[in-house]
Amino acid sequence: DAGVIQSPRHEVTEMGQEVTLRCKPISGHDYLFWYRQTMMRGLELLIYFNNNVPIDDSGMPEDRFSAKMPNASFSTLKIQPSEPRDSAVYFCASSFLVPGNTIYFGEGSWLTVV
Amino acid sequence: RKEVEQDPGPFNVPEGATVAFNCTYSNSASQSFFWYRQDCRKEPKLLMSVYSSGNEDGRFTAQLNRASQYISLLIRDSKLSDSATYLCVVKTGANNLFFGTGTRLTVIP
Numbered sequence: 001d002a003g004v005i006q007s008p009r010h011e012v013t014e015m016g017q018e019v020t021l022r023c024k025p026i027s028g029h030d031y032l033f034w035y036r037q038t039m040m041r042g043l044e045l046l047i048y049f050n051n052n053v054p055i056d057d058s059g060m061p062e063d064r065f066s067a068k069m070p071n072a073s074f075s076t077l078k079i080q081p082s083e084p085r086d087s088a089v090y091f092c093a094s095s096f097l098v099p100g101n102t103i104y105f106g107e108g109s110w111l112t113v114v
Numbered sequence: 115r116k117e118v119e120q121d122p123g124p125f126n127v128p129e130g131a132t133v134a135f136n137c138t139y140s141n142s143a144s145q146s147f148f149w150y151r152q153d154c155r156k157e158p159k160l161l162m163s164v165y166s167s168g169n170e171d172g173r174f175t176a177q178l179n180r181a182s183q184y185i186s187l188l189i190r191d192s193k194l195s196d197s198a199t200y201l202c203v204v205k206t207g208a209n210n211l212f213f214g215t216g217t218r219l220t221v222i223p
Contacts, residue, residue, distance in 0.1 A: 033211075042215030043158070043201070056210070091157060102148075103211065105157035 002026070004106035006092050012112045018080040021109045023092030024073055033103060034067055034077050035091040043091070049075065050097070082113045115140050118204050120214035128222050131192050135217045137202030138184045146205035147178055147185050151198045152216065158201055161187075192221045 005024040013019055025032045033048040047057040049069045057067070064083070069075040079086055089110050095103040120137045127133045139147075147164035162169065164176040164185050175188040185204075189196055202214035 035213075043213035045211065102160045105159070107157050 006106035006109050010110045016081045019082045021077040021090050023075045025094030029094035030097050031095045032075050033093040037089045084113045087112050117212035118214040120202050120217050124218040126220045132190045134188045136186050139204040141206045144204045144206045148203040149187050150201040153198050194221050197221045
C-alpha cells in the first residue's frame with residue numbers, strides 16, 4: 001500500500017531561494033496536514049486541509065509560507081524567500097475523518113537553508 | 115503554556131527494565147489521546163491510542179487521568195528495539211492534534 005509520499009526527501013538551498021515541497025496523501029483520505037519539526041520546537045502544525053480546502057493556517061509562521069491543495073491527491077508547501085531559520089524537517093500527513101482517527105505521516109522533507 | 119508537555123529525557127534504561135513516561139495537557143476539553151513513536155530520522159507512527167479506562171497492548175500500557183490532565187505510557191521488559199522518541203499527542207476539536215516534543219528512550223544492552 002502506498003503511504004503518504006513526499007518530495008524532495010532532502011533539499012539544500014541558499015537563503016533567498018524559493019523552496020517547494022510536495023505531498024501526495026493516501027488515496028481516499030480527506031484531511032491533509034503540513035507539520036514542521038525542529039529540535040527546539042518539536043512538531044508544529046502549519047496548516048491543514050479538508051477536502052482540498054484550507055481549514056486552519058494559523059500555524060503558518062509568516063507570509064513567506066504558502067500552501068495549496070489543487071486536488072485530492074496533491075499538495076504543495078512553498079517558502080519564498082527561504083531563510084536559514086526555515087531549516088527543519090517538513091512532514092505531510094493525511095487521515096480519514098472519523099473520531100479518534102489516526103494520521104499517517106510521510107517520510108518528511110529535510111530542508112537546509114544556508 | 116504549551117498544549118502538551120513532556121519530559122524530554124533522555125531515559126537510559128537497561129534491557130528488561132520497566133520505564134514510564136508522563137505527559138500533561140492544558141486543555142480540559144481535549145477529546146482523544148495517543149502515543150506516537152518516532153525512530154531517529156524517521157516519521158512519527160502511531161503506537162497506541164489512550165482510552166479513558168486505560169489500555170494495554172503487549173508490553174505497553176497507556177493510562178489517562180482526566181482530573182489531573184495527564185497521560186502515561188508504561189513499557190515493561192524493555193527491548194533494544196524500543197529505543198526511540200515517544201510523542202504524546204492530544205486531540206482537541208475536529209482535527210487539532212497537538213504533539214509533545216517527545217521523550218527520548220535508549221535501551222542499553
